[in-house]
Amino acid sequence: SLVKVVMASVEYLPPSRPRHLMGAGHPMLFALAVAMGCDLFDSAAYMLYANDDRLLTPSGTYKLDELKEMPCSCNVCVEHTPQELQTMDKDERRDLIAAHNLYVSFAEIRRVRQAISDGSLMELVDQRCRAHPRLLDAYRRLLNYQELIEKYDPVSKKSAFFYTGPESLKRVEVYRHHRRLNRLPKKRGLVLLSASNKPYSRHIPEDLGEFFSQAPVEVDEWQFMVVDIPFGIIPLELDEFYPFSQNESPSTLDVESENFISSIIKKLEEEYETIIVSENLNRRFNLGFKFRVEPPHIKLSDRDRLVAVADYQFGRGAGKALFNGNLQIIKSKKTGRIRYVYADDELIASIRTSDGFIIPSW
Ligand SMILES: [Zn+2]
Structure with missing residues (x-):
């Protein structure tokens, strides 16, 4: 009370x-x-x-x-x-x-x-x-x-998100993430990858192992997402955006986390024409996907990344509006991350190092 x-x-x-x-x-x-x-x-x-x-x-x-x-x-x-x-x-x-x-x-x-x-x-x-x-x-x-x-909760914080128990799954950062995911346009097919070290896109193993789907695969455009706690699913393009690189959770999942992931995947099955999952996810979450399929060829261009981050940060359509021209992308020599984006020699945005947020220069 x-x-x-x-x-x-x-x-x-x-x-x-x-x-x-x-x-x-x-x-x-x-x-x-x-x-x-x-x-x-x-x-x-x-x-x-x-x-x-x-x-x-x-x-x-x-x-x-x-x-x-x-x-x-x-x-x-x-x-x-x-x-x-x-x-x-x-x-x-x-x-x-x-x-x-x-x-x-x-x-x-x-x-x-x-x-x-x-x-x-x-x-x-x-x-x-x-x-x-x-x-x-x-x-x-x-x-x-x-x-x-x-x-009232700031979208970016100085400290990492720590998973400290099932209550963490109900934290506002997780809630916000699932609302904002709707800002990204849907592809027809979805590839679910097992979590690796963060940022995920830099730690994808050469050999992805076996992949499975519920039905024969007929789509040719794919969204790549990593399955992890506490955020459930993280589009690969967002892996350097706060807090997806700045969070820690135990590798042993509690029952609540397992149920959380299972229910998310169930929902995704309604939203995507085809889902393919790694063998590890198939087994760990009892998905029962039976068709063995070709391992996905993971493609993630700098422009894809920028467009997805802009949509996620500002709203659907922002990415296309912001990054439509002939882009020159400058990366940090030290980290390899995108730092500045120019269109026709004009600086249009920089990427904040601490949290991966896009700072438009208008
Ligand atoms: Zn005392």
Whole structure:
């Protein structure tokens, strides 16, 4: 219900107004609350908890009489033992615990600010919400507000996307990707490739192994996509676009990830005339494709890449509008990536190194 109330405020209150979350002064809530758009927290909690001999930490609350060791490395925790605190008189003990609680609260606020600046707030929320089942519940509920969160979530971040559990599949970056995929025009045939190192197009093995389809193949134009977690499917042209090179996930898939991939492939079967898949994918996801086919000949021109990135970044048709002339493409000598695009000696776009975004020069 906390998530419901706060997210309703996000929907209906102007984003420029600061939001104070009354009655929420526990540091384990800060990251989640900030992710929901809260700016200010209750200022009395540190003292209320101290009055009750309870010590706050970002991962939970400790009652003083249950502690054998102090929980952090603030001055109070370094200079006292729980036994010492217990023998003090009430006021002195309360002030020391309050000092610890305040220290922990400010440290967490700083950590949240750093995470915002790094673009890793949701990774912090994910960590914090594993400390208590009710927080995990709140986090999962928050992830249902993808449409609303997407409005406020930057499309490019300084830090990589880390897969930290099935909840990551519902992160707004994944949601956004699947909405934006619709911006790319569909080809008749689809080739699904197993994931390799990133960026994928630079690590495609010489020998792709065997490929299978559900029916004899009759199409001659192909879209190439890599199957990977957490984004599911990544068009090869986008492999250098944020966050498709900037994400990490474990190579062992959990059940949710397997189901996620399976359901995506099922949907693709309705959208494409023909799909061919690597032997590895066929087996791993129980696809049951029976016809052995020629391994695909992977073609990816620089223009294809630019057009696809522009469509994906700006909207369908942008690629053709932007990159239609006689293009001269300048690549970085160091990385081999496209840096500048000229049309008839005029610079029309550069590609940002950090995230692969197209920066048009008009
Ligand atoms: Zn402490």
